[in-house]
Amino acid sequence: MVDISALFGQKKADIEKLTAAKDISGLIRALHSSDDLYTQSQAAKALGSLGPAAMDALIRALKKKNKASRLVIIQALTEIRDPKSIPVLIDTLKDESSEIRWEATIALGEIGDPQAIEPLITCLRDHDKHVRYGAAFSLVRIGWKPPNDEEKAFLFVGMQEWKATWLIGDSAIPALTHILHDRDSNVRIRAVESLGELKSTQATPALIQSLADENSEVRWNAVLASQKCGIKLMYLPRGLSRRPKLKKNPLISGFLNFMLPGLGYSYLGKWWGVMIFEIDIFGTVWAFKYLGEEFTYEALLPIYLLLALHGYYFTTKMPEPSI
Amino acid sequence: MSFSLLGIFQKPDIGALQQSRDIPALIRLLDHGNFDTRWRAARALGMMGNDATVPLLLAIQNPDINIRLGAIEALASIRDPAAIKRLQVILASDEINELRWAAALALGEIGDQTVAPALMSALSDDDRYVRYGAAKALEQIGWSAETDKDRAFYYIALQDWAAIKKLGESATGPLIELLKERHPAIRAQIVEILGFIGGVEAKKTCEKVLRDPDGNVRWRAVLSSERCGVPISQLPLGLSKRPRTGPSIFGATLLNFFFLGVGYDYLGKWWGLVIWEVYMLLIVLGQILWDPYMPFIIAFPITTLFAVHTFYIAKREWTLSV
Numbered sequence: 001m002v003d004i005s006a007l008f009g010q011k012k013a014d015i016e017k018l019t020a021a022k023d024i025s026g027l028i029r030a031l032h033s034s035d036d037l038y039t040q041s042q043a044a045k046a047l048g049s050l051g052p053a054a055m056d057a058l059i060r061a062l063k064k065k066n067k068a069s070r071l072v073i074i075q076a077l078t079e080i081r082d083p084k085s086i087p088v089l090i091d092t093l094k095d096e097s098s099e100i101r102w103e104a105t106i107a108l109g110e111i112g113d114p115q116a117i118e119p120l121i122t123c124l125r126d127h128d129k130h131v132r133y134g135a136a137f138s139l140v141r142i143g144w145k146p147p148n149d150e151e152k153a154f155l156f157v158g159m160q161e162w163k164a165t166w167l168i169g170d171s172a173i174p175a176l177t178h179i180l181h182d183r184d185s186n187v188r189i190r191a192v193e194s195l196g197e198l199k200s201t202q203a204t205p206a207l208i209q210s211l212a213d214e215n216s217e218v219r220w221n222a223v224l225a226s227q228k229c230g231i232k233l234m235y236l237p238r239g240l241s242r243r244p245k246l247k248k249n250p251l252i253s254g255f256l257n258f259m260l261p262g263l264g265y266s267y268l269g270k271w272w273g274v275m276i277f278e279i280d281i282f283g284t285v286w287a288f289k290y291l292g293e294e295f296t297y298e299a300l301l302p303i304y305l306l307l308a309l310h311g312y313y314f315t316t317k318m319p320e321p322s323i
Numbered sequence: 324m325s326f327s328l329l330g331i332f333q334k335p336d337i338g339a340l341q342q343s344r345d346i347p348a349l350i351r352l353l354d355h356g357n358f359d360t361r362w363r364a365a366r367a368l369g370m371m372g373n374d375a376t377v378p379l380l381l382a383i384q385n386p387d388i389n390i391r392l393g394a395i396e397a398l399a400s401i402r403d404p405a406a407i408k409r410l411q412v413i414l415a416s417d418e419i420n421e422l423r424w425a426a427a428l429a430l431g432e433i434g435d436q437t438v439a440p441a442l443m444s445a446l447s448d449d450d451r452y453v454r455y456g457a458a459k460a461l462e463q464i465g466w467s468a469e470t471d472k473d474r475a476f477y478y479i480a481l482q483d484w485a486a487i488k489k490l491g492e493s494a495t496g497p498l499i500e501l502l503k504e505r506h507p508a509i510r511a512q513i514v515e516i517l518g519f520i521g522g523v524e525a526k527k528t529c530e531k532v533l534r535d536p537d538g539n540v541r542w543r544a545v546l547s548s549e550r551c552g553v554p555i556s557q558l559p560l561g562l563s564k565r566p567r568t569g570p571s572i573f574g575a576t577l578l579n580f581f582f583l584g585v586g587y588d589y590l591g592k593w594w595g596l597v598i599w600e601v602y603m604l605l606i607v608l609g610q611i612l613w614d615p616y617m618p619f620i621i622a623f624p625i626t627t628l629f630a631v632h633t634f635y636i637a638k639r640e641w642t643l644s645v
Contacts, residue, residue: 224455227459233431234396234425234428237392237396238392238396241392242358271588271589274588274596275585275588278599278600278603281603282606286607289610289611320418322419322420322450323450
C-alpha cells in the first residue's frame, strides 16, 4: 500500500518502523519528503545500516533527474560513508549542475578516501567558485599536499585565500588567470588585484585582457594592478577602448521606428517604446475601420518617417558610454 | 581609400607604410577593425617624429574616438611640445572621460614642467580615471605638492586612503569637493574618511550625504555622522529628506488609469505589458463590435480600480527602499 501521507510530507515518516520493515524505498522517500535535517539524517543512517541493497537503491536514485532529490541523496551517501559510493560520487563531479558538483566535492572530502584526490584536483579548475571552494576544502581535509607552487596557488584560489597567493609569486599566475572569466565580478576583481600584487611583468598579458572586462570595477582594478606590473600607463586608454560597448546603432533604431513605430525606442531601452508601438497598432486599426484605408496610409506614413528620423538622431545624440 | 576597404579582410602592412612614411594612411588605420592593427598603427605613428605632429593634431578633431585615442597615444611618444596646448584643451574640457584621461597621460609623457597647473586642476576632475592619470602624470614631470590641500587631491586621485587619513583636516575640503564622483563606492569611501577625520565641515557634509541616492553611501553617512557628533535622534529626519530615486507614484497611477498595464511596466513588473496587451485587445474588439466610445466608458471605472492598486504598490515599494 502506498503511504500517502509520506508522499505529501504531511506527517513525519516513522523511521524506526520503516527500518524494522527494511523498507528501502520508503526510507528513500522519507529522505526526499521531509524538510527537517534530523529526520533526513536519521533516514540516511537507517539506509546505511541496511547494507548493500540500500546502497544500490540510493545509487540508482542518484541517476534520476530531479536536482533537489539528488542533493539529498548525495548528503545521505556522505553520512553513510560507504567506499562503494566513491566511484559514483566521482562521476557526479562532472555533472552539469554546479550545485550537484559542489555537494559531491564536499561529500568526497567527508568520506576522506584518497581515490578522490585526482578528480578533486581537476575540480580546483572548475568554472564555478562554489565547486572550487568545495574541492579545495575537501583536498585539505583528505590531507593532500600540493606538489608544487602552481598547484598550491590553485588550492589557495579555490579557498579564496587571496593574500596567500601573493606570496607564491609567478607560479600563481595560471591559477589567477584561470578565474579571470568567473561569472562573479567580485572574484574577477580579487583575481586582478592579486595579479597586481605579484608585481610581475609575467602577469601583464592577463591584466591587459581584463582591461576590456565588461564590468567597470574590474576594469578600474585592472588599471591599478597594471601599474604594479609595469604596464606602460600610456597604453591603458587603448586597452580599455576594447571593452564591450553599449553604444546603440542609430540605423537600427531608425529602421525599427519606421517599420514598427516605437520599437526603435524599446531597442534603446526606453520603457515607453512598447507603449508607442501599441498605440500605433490601436490607432491604425481604429483609423482603418472609421477613416478608411487610403486616408490612413497617407496620414501615417509621414508620422512613421518622423519617428524614424527622431529615432536616428536620438541615438546619435546619446552620450558615448564612459569607461 | 581602396586600401582601407581591403583592410577589412586582410591585415595591412604597417611596416611598409612606416617605411614610406605614409602618415595619412597610418592615421586611417587607427580606426581599423582589428585591435592589434590599431595599436601597431599608433606605435608606428609615434615613431614618425615631429613630421607627424600637425597631421595628428588634426586627427584629434576627428569624430571617431579610436582615431582620437590613437592620435593622442602617438603624440605622447613623439613628445613634441607643440602638442601641449591642444592636449591641455582636451584635458580641461573634452566631454569623453577616456580622452581626458589619455590627454593627462600624454602630457605626463611629454614631460614639460609648464603643464603642472593644468594637471593639478585635473586632480579635481569628476572622473576617477582622469584624476588618476593626472596624478601619475604629475609624478612623471617631477612635481611635488606644495600645500597639504594639493597633497590631499593627489592622494585622493591615487585612491591612497591611508595617506589621506594621515593628512587630517586639510583633506576635508578636497574630499568634500570630490563627493561629486559618480561611483557610489568612492563616495562611500570619502564619507567614511570624513567621519574618521571629523570636524565642523565634515559634520555638515555627512548630514548632507544622508540624502545620497545610493543606499550604501547613505548608510556610511549614518555611521560617519554619528562619529562626527550628529545626535543620533536627528538621523532619521536627515535620511527622510533623500531624493526620490524610484519611479514616481503619481506617474505610475496616471499611466495605469489611461493605459492599463503600462503603469506596472513602468514600475518594473514584467507582466505590465501583458495586461496592457490584453486591455488593448479588448478595447479594439469592443470598438469593432459596438462603437468607438462605448469600450472606454466601460473601461475607465475598471482602470480606476487598478490605478488605486498601483498607487498602493508604488507607495509600498518606495517606503521599503530606505
